[in-house]
Amino acid sequence: MGEAVRFESVDFSYDGAPVIEGADFSVADGDFMSVIGPNGAGKTTLAKLLLGLLEPRSGSIRVFGRTPRSARSQLGYVPQYAQFDPAFPVTGMDVVLMGRLGPRIGPYRREDRREARAALAEVGLEGLENRRFSQLSGGQRQRVLIARALAGNPRMLILDEPTANVDAAVESRLSTLLRRLNERMTILLITHDLGFVSDAVRHVVCVDRWVKMHPTEEVTAEMITELYGGNVRMVRHDKTEHEAGATGAHHG
Amino acid sequence: MGEFINALGNPAVPFLRYAFIAGILSSASFGIVGTYITARRITYLAGAIAHSVLAGIGLSLYLSEAHGVQWLSPVFGAMVAAIVAGAIIGFVSMYAKEREDTVIGAVWAIGMAVGLLLIAKTPGYVDPMSYLFGNILILSRQELVLIAVLDAVVIAVGLLGYNQFQAVAFDEEFARVRGLRTSLYYFALILMTALSIVLLTTIVGVIMVIALFTLPAAVGAMLARRLWQVMLLATLFTMLFTTVGLGVSYTYDLPSGPTIIAFAGTVYLLATGVKSLRRRFGA
Numbered sequence: 001m002g003e004a005v006r007f008e009s010v011d012f013s014y015d016g017a018p019v020i021e022g023a024d025f026s027v028a029d030g031d032f033m034s035v036i037g038p039n040g041a042g043k044t045t046l047a048k049l050l051l052g053l054l055e056p057r058s059g060s061i062r063v064f065g066r067t068p069r070s071a072r073s074q075l076g077y078v079p080q081y082a083q084f085d086p087a088f089p090v091t092g093m094d095v096v097l098m099g100r101l102g103p104r105i106g107p108y109r110r111e112d113r114r115e116a117r118a119a120l121a122e123v124g125l126e127g128l129e130n131r132r133f134s135q136l137s138g139g140q141r142q143r144v145l146i147a148r149a150l151a152g153n154p155r156m157l158i159l160d161e162p163t164a165n166v167d168a169a170v171e172s173r174l175s176t177l178l179r180r181l182n183e184r185m186t187i188l189l190i191t192h193d194l195g196f197v198s199d200a201v202r203h204v205v206c207v208d209r210w211v212k213m214h215p216t217e218e219v220t221a222e223m224i225t226e227l228y229g230g231n232v233r234m235v236r237h238d239k240t241e242h243e244a245g246a247t248g249a250h251h252g
Numbered sequence: 253m254g255e256f257i258n259a260l261g262n263p264a265v266p267f268l269r270y271a272f273i274a275g276i277l278s279s280a281s282f283g284i285v286g287t288y289i290t291a292r293r294i295t296y297l298a299g300a301i302a303h304s305v306l307a308g309i310g311l312s313l314y315l316s317e318a319h320g321v322q323w324l325s326p327v328f329g330a331m332v333a334a335i336v337a338g339a340i341i342g343f344v345s346m347y348a349k350e351r352e353d354t355v356i357g358a359v360w361a362i363g364m365a366v367g368l369l370l371i372a373k374t375p376g377y378v379d380p381m382s383y384l385f386g387n388i389l390i391l392s393r394q395e396l397v398l399i400a401v402l403d404a405v406v407i408a409v410g411l412l413g414y415n416q417f418q419a420v421a422f423d424e425e426f427a428r429v430r431g432l433r434t435s436l437y438y439f440a441l442i443l444m445t446a447l448s449i450v451l452l453t454t455i456v457g458v459i460m461v462i463a464l465f466t467l468p469a470a471v472g473a474m475l476a477r478r479l480w481q482v483m484l485l486a487t488l489f490t491m492l493f494t495t496v497g498l499g500v501s502y503t504y505d506l507p508s509g510p511t512i513i514a515f516a517g518t519v520y521l522l523a524t525g526v527k528s529l530r531r532r533f534g535a
Contacts, residue, residue: 051429077429088291088422089473089482098419101430105412132477152430 002029003065004156004186005050007211010059012045019045023059023211029155032182032200035190037207043190046207047158050188051077064155073102076149076185078159081141086134092144093129096120099151112151119147123177139170146177156186163193175200256499268502270396271388271455275494277403278451283487284410285448286465287472287479288441292421297345297442299462300356301337302449304363306458308333309383310370317374326383327395330453331402334446337363342442346435364458386457386509388498395454402447409444417441418479455494456509464490467516471523489519 005027012020019042027033035043048054049061052068063071076099096119100112120129123143133141142162149157159178163171178187179200189201206212259268289295312329315321337359344355371380382390410417419427420437428434445465452461472485497512 048425051425053425053428072429072431075429077426079423079425084423085291085293087473089476089479090418090422091478094418094478095422097415098422098426099430101415101419101427101432103431103433105416108415130477148426 003027004029004031004063005188006060006062007049008060008062010049010056010061012042012049012054012056018209020049020056020207020211021209025205025211025213027186027188027203029064030182030186031202032178032187033189033203033205034201035188035205035207036192039192041208042211043192043207044160046205046211047077047160047188047190050158051075073152074155076152076154076157078142078145078149078157078162080161080164081138081145082165084133084141088133090133091130092120092125092133092136092140092147093117095133095144096129096147096151099148115153116147116151119150120144122150123147124173139166139173142166142170142174143177150181154185156188157181158188158190160190161192162189163191256502259502266393267389267391268498270391270393271498271508272495274391274396274399274451274455275498276491277400278448279490279494280487281403281406281410281444281448281451282464282490283468283472283483283485285406285441285444286469286490287483287486288410288417288421289445290466290469290473291418291479291482292441294441295462295466296356297338297341298445298449298465300341300360300363301334301442301446302453302458302461303360304337305330305333305449305453306367306383307363307370308336308367309453309458310367310374313378314370314374317376317378325392325395325398326390327398327450327454331398331447331450333363334450335443338442338446342439346438382457383453384457384459385507386453386455386460386512388455388508391454399451403451406444406447409440413437413440414480452494455498456512460509460513463513463516464493467520468493471520474523474527489516493519 003026005025007023007025010020010023011018023046035046037043045054049056050063050068052072061068064074093116096116097108097112099119100108100115117126117129120126123146125140125143125147128136128140133144136144146157146159146162157178162174166174178189181187182200202215204214206214256268259265260272262268289298308329308331309326310329311333312321312324312326316324340359341352341356345352348355367383368380371378371383379387381387416427416432416437419430420432420434424434427437448465449458449461452464456464468486468489469482471489472482476482476485493512493516497515498508500506500515501508501511
């Protein structure tokens, strides 16, 4: 199996404050990887580095063997739905069609509309394409954003906190959808919600400025307590130690 | 109103006809650009550019009166100032995000100060009120031609890049992941805003022109579900506001700018009122 993502000693900082330090990990093609860590730990930064939206200060990032920027067309990005302006006048179909955009200027083609409709059907939203985005429920809006990412036929789907502010029914539906999608694409799921799709996830990356990868079965309750709370002074991730102060401030 | 329609056809009062044509022409630019910038919530940029345009108007008045540079019309000066102000604001907001508001405030105020100083030093009497609040008497035929050209540019770019502008306004990061050069679209939008401002500064003045970006698009957004529908409605509302405003101002001998804006504001408030009543009573 090929490699979807490889990070090698990647450092990133915002205005001098380190956010990611020495990130070394890889994601196999076809994997279902969950990125976990407390709020402010650098999970979204990791995704943005991977998408080429941010440039690392040092180290190298490869996505399907290429630079993130040149691999972008193969990535489907699903941001958090709550960040959108509810007053923006667009329909669900308008949003999904954005996933068909590229450098070419001009109107959408028939093929674009066909792919967009197929993506809406894939996430179970057929019939709602002409509903205004703001009139959809949170779970539906999120599925529109997933359809938008799918419309570009990506090899890898990157979801940022899809379970934030959604109820249990939406969560279980999302879990089923992601499992199905994982049969044909790599999935990278950023979440602070540890229980979500835990049996579908094959690998876990723990992020708290440092980045550490584990197979799912290795993730123990102890590690999680260490990552999220408890006595932070006792956290040891192999040889990496970090100060209680820095982590303590991140508890959300 | 009948008097206004007669006057439109009267060759003795060409300025009224020019103002009417300018209003109709610019409505599409304002509908398109106003919809984009309100969707993207950057109308404050338009405010800064509009006010700084006074520097260009002042400079062109000064140079043509004091140094005999006759070809330099106020609309041309306004265009140059709008492009310069747009370029400054665009660069700052793209590359030095944290200082954006300071720079916008500076461009806004310095532009006005320079313009007022140059107008004060222009030989003969020039009433700055005409440029601040609009005066249809100062619109010439050549300026109308320039307005038509700028208008065509704004409409062409705005419609050709519709899908891209929409995507960038809705979710800039996603647009970047799709390979769109988002800073290019941002810059183009600022320049389109600058050129649109030039179209209507003569009639409504530099201070109030911003209302014609926001109010028609706001009323349109109450009635439409999609961005192009908002544009279409905003265009029609701009046309309505400038035409009725001009008619009322001519009929009752009122200044054109405030009349147009007061009418636009009234329609906006009524629409807001009707919308909140309908929401309350669930109609």
